[in-house]
Amino acid sequence: MDFTVDVLWVWHIGGMEVWIxxxxxxTWVLMACLVLFALFVRLRLxxxxxxxxxxxxxxxxxxxxxxxxxxxxxxxxxxPLSPWFFTVFAFLLLSNFSGVIGLxxxxxxxxxxxxxxxxxxxxIQVMGLRYRKGAYxxxxxxxxxxxxxxxxxxxxxxxxxxxxxxxxxxxSGLILLSMxxxxxxxxxxxxxxxxxxxxxxxxxxxxxxxxxxxxxxxFIRGAAE
Amino acid sequence: xxxxxxxxxxxxxxxxxxxxxxxxxTTFGQGKIVAAAIESIARQPEAADSVRGTMFIxxxxxxxxxxYGLLIAIIMLFANPLVNLYLxxxx
Numbered sequence: 001m002d003f004t005v006d007v008l009w010v011w012h013i014g015g016m017e018v019w020i021x022x023x024x025x026x027t028w029v030l031m032a033c034l035v036l037f038a039l040f041v042r043l044r045l046x047x048x049x050x051x052x053x054x055x056x057x058x059x060x061x062x063x064x065x066x067x068x069x070x071x072x073x074x075x076x077x078x079x080p081l082s083p084w085f086f087t088v089f090a091f092l093l094l095s096n097f098s099g100v101i102g103l104x105x106x107x108x109x110x111x112x113x114x115x116x117x118x119x120x121x122x123x124i125q126v127m128g129l130r131y132r133k134g135a136y137x138x139x140x141x142x143x144x145x146x147x148x149x150x151x152x153x154x155x156x157x158x159x160x161x162x163x164x165x166x167x168x169x170x171x172s173g174l175i176l177l178s179m180x181x182x183x184x185x186x187x188x189x190x191x192x193x194x195x196x197x198x199x200x201x202x203x204x205x206x207x208x209x210x211x212x213x214x215x216x217x218x219f220i221r222g223a224a225e
Numbered sequence: 226x227x228x229x230x231x232x233x234x235x236x237x238x239x240x241x242x243x244x245x246x247x248x249x250x251t252t253f254g255q256g257k258i259v260a261a262a263i264e265s266i267a268r269q270p271e272a273a274d275s276v277r278g279t280m281f282i283x284x285x286x287x288x289x290x291x292x293y294g295l296l297i298a299i300i301m302l303f304a305n306p307l308v309n310l311y312l313x314x315x316x
Contacts, residue, residue, distance in 0.1 A: 004303075161289050168292035171299070211285040218282070 096205025128223030173200030
């Protein structure tokens with residue numbers, strides 16, 4: 001079975017071994033795609049019009065979609081976070097979709113999912129401290145100081161559960177598909193994987209990327225209000 | 226020596242199967258969520274969009290325990306620490 005993360009190269013940088021795994025390589029590929037798209041958008045927008053048409057209209061619609069999403073789900077206060085969630089959603093969506101063209105999705109590695117969940121964790125703390133200051137720290141000791149360990153564990157388990165949800169969904173799809181590719185009879189290898197790719201990569205991938213953003217936003221809103 | 230390894234492997238596979246059994250209750254809970262959501266959509270069709278959004282969030286929340294079971298099963302099958310521990314003790 002080829003769903004394990006294999007090491008492509010080992011670099012020696014300053015006496016330290018740096019393992020370049022397939023996850024890191026695929027992340028670079030997806031990052032290059034996103035950066036190239038961003039540069040393309042920037043170059044196409046050199047003729048900025050006040051009344052958007054065509055390509056500019058599509059790009060503005062994408063940005064506006066996230067602005068309204070932030071306003072509806074997170075409230076007016078969290079509007080500055082819109083670019084962050086746009087970035088996270090774009091990367092997670094592209095990474096979940098990348099299983100369709102045969103890349104190993106970077107989110108099928110727990111490290112990637114946990115990195116994004118850690119970003120959410122940092123945002124929760126920063127936003128809570130920024131908007132509620134002392135009241136946020138006090139909320140750990142409610143309703144009774146005895147509950148402090150429970151509250152702390154509940155707070156620390158958030159990034160873990162958030163990352164496990166994304167990672168488990170993508171990994172289960174990857175394992176099932178690689179089993180189908182290797183174990184199914186030859187005539188089934190042409191039709192069946194297409195349907196499974198559609199469900200596991202496109203549907204579940206889009207749903208999990210959306211749910212990751214919504215849950216992060218709800219956690220941040222819960223801390224900030 | 227291989228008999229004890231076979232015993233460990235068999236126990237790991239049975240444990241993985243038991244860990245996946247929590248899908249029963251997870252799916253039951255998700256079914257209840259969807260049933261309640263459909264009921265409220267049938268009662269108030271104009272609120273369908275917000276109910277659908279909340280339903281997906283609830284489904285994702287309920288799915289967490291199923292995902293934990295799945296990860297335990299995967300660890301049992303492919304990255305079992307007990308097998309590695311046993312193999313280290315054999316000179």
